[in-house]
Amino acid sequence: xxxxxxxxxxxxxxxxxxxxxxxxxxxxxxxxxxxxxxxxxxxxxxxxxxxxxxxxxxxxxxxxxxxxxxxxxxxxxxxxxxxxxxxxxxxxxxxxxxxxxxxxxxxxxxxxxxxxxxxxxxxxxxxxxxxxxxxxxxxxxxxxxxxxxxxxxxxxxxxxxxx
Amino acid sequence: xxxxxxxxxxxxxxxxxxxxxxxxxxxxxxxxxxxxxxxxxxxxxxxxxxxxxxxxxxxxxxxxxxxxxxxxxxxxxxxxxxxxxxxxxxxxxxxxxxxxxxxxxxxxxxxxxxxxxxxxxxxxxxxxxxxxxxxxxxxxxxxxxxxxxxxxxxxxxxxxxxx
DNA sequence: GCCCATTTGTTCGTATGTATA
DNA sequence: TTATACATACGAACAAATGGG
Numbered sequence: 001x002x003x004x005x006x007x008x009x010x011x012x013x014x015x016x017x018x019x020x021x022x023x024x025x026x027x028x029x030x031x032x033x034x035x036x037x038x039x040x041x042x043x044x045x046x047x048x049x050x051x052x053x054x055x056x057x058x059x060x061x062x063x064x065x066x067x068x069x070x071x072x073x074x075x076x077x078x079x080x081x082x083x084x085x086x087x088x089x090x091x092x093x094x095x096x097x098x099x100x101x102x103x104x105x106x107x108x109x110x111x112x113x114x115x116x117x118x119x120x121x122x123x124x125x126x127x128x129x130x131x132x133x134x135x136x137x138x139x140x141x142x143x144x145x146x147x148x149x150x151x152x153x154x155x156x157x158x159x160x161x162x163x
Numbered sequence: 164x165x166x167x168x169x170x171x172x173x174x175x176x177x178x179x180x181x182x183x184x185x186x187x188x189x190x191x192x193x194x195x196x197x198x199x200x201x202x203x204x205x206x207x208x209x210x211x212x213x214x215x216x217x218x219x220x221x222x223x224x225x226x227x228x229x230x231x232x233x234x235x236x237x238x239x240x241x242x243x244x245x246x247x248x249x250x251x252x253x254x255x256x257x258x259x260x261x262x263x264x265x266x267x268x269x270x271x272x273x274x275x276x277x278x279x280x281x282x283x284x285x286x287x288x289x290x291x292x293x294x295x296x297x298x299x300x301x302x303x304x305x306x307x308x309x310x311x312x313x314x315x316x317x318x319x320x321x322x323x324x325x326x
Numbered sequence: 327g328c329c330c331a332t333t334t335g336t337t338c339g340t341a342t343g344t345a346t347a
Numbered sequence: 348t349t350a351t352a353c354a355t356a357c358g359a360a361c362a363a364a365t366g367g368g
Binding site: 196197198212215216226227228229230231232 | 332333334335
């Protein structure tokens with residue numbers, strides 16, 4: 001029978017991992033909210049937070065305040081795709097190629113095409129950030145999730161203003 | 164200046180790491196107890212638990228119930244790499260946000276707006292790659308993708324992958 | 327052997343801040 | 348403005364392991 005010799009947050013972690021690998025929680029889409037997961041598993045929000053927090057540290061999930069917790073990678077990928085600068089640079093190059101390609105078609109394509117292409121770009125950026133988090137872990141530091149704005153202003157300086 | 168971590172548990176993590184590297188908490192010996200660390204740092208036991216828990220996940224600390232939390236390894240400190248990674252992660256976060264905003268406006272905006280917005284995204288990607296190349300140089304490795312402008316020229320010829 | 331203080335580990339509940347829609 | 352949702356932080360309780368009386 002199912003061996004359940006451990007804390008509940010570890011069981012919940014295993015449960016979430018299985019739902020991701022089985023396709024119930026696809027990559028790029030959000031998992032149920034924290035209180036909802038707690039109601040489903042019959043545990044408090046503390047256990048859910050602990051499990052999600054661990055999976056975030058593993059690079060499998062990614063939380064976005066006000067939106068939800070999104071699946072970033074499949075557990076098998078997070079295990080085998082131990083990344084380094086070479087892989088990260090390859091992904092940056094792929095992203096650059098994709099953006100440039102999309103730019104070239106900006107004059108002739110339809111707005112509906114942009115939506116699907118931008119979705120692919122957004123996934124690429126997510127993968128790059130996942131590698132970045134892994135890189136932080138290898139250097140023994142913590143990933144600055146929301147407080148990283150050293151070079152952010154330069155990249156986002158155009159095309160956005162809030163009242 | 165260098166102390167600019169948002170959450171308190173991250174500051175405590177950094178503080179513990181520094182005490183380990185400085186030799187105040189030697190490898191193989193226990194760190195102060197949870198309530199003692201809380202009193203020293205002026206925070207609650209919740210923050211201490213969170214910080215210790217994260218450092219345990221990173222393989223730096225190891226807890227033994229009834230005895231204490233012992234130093235397992237010294238965190239690999241690379242100050243220059245950390246700062247570069249911080250900048251890089253900030254740029255990626257800004258790019259991610261920018262792409263997401265552009266995705267949301269995909270249905271209503273005009274092609275002319277996409278052209279200018281994509282120019283900004285391409286600029287951000289180039290900045291990220293430049294930072295990545297610099298990071299390679301400081302770690303003593305060669306950038307595997309060759310020239311920084313190869314990606315743009317290579318994709319300029321004929322961009323036709325999907326669809 | 328037994329009791330008890332210390333310490334970690336887990337869980338519960340709740341409050342506040344911030345981001346998003 | 349309101350509502351939802353994540354992130355952080357506070358306090359409290361219990362179990363299990365350890366070690367000293």
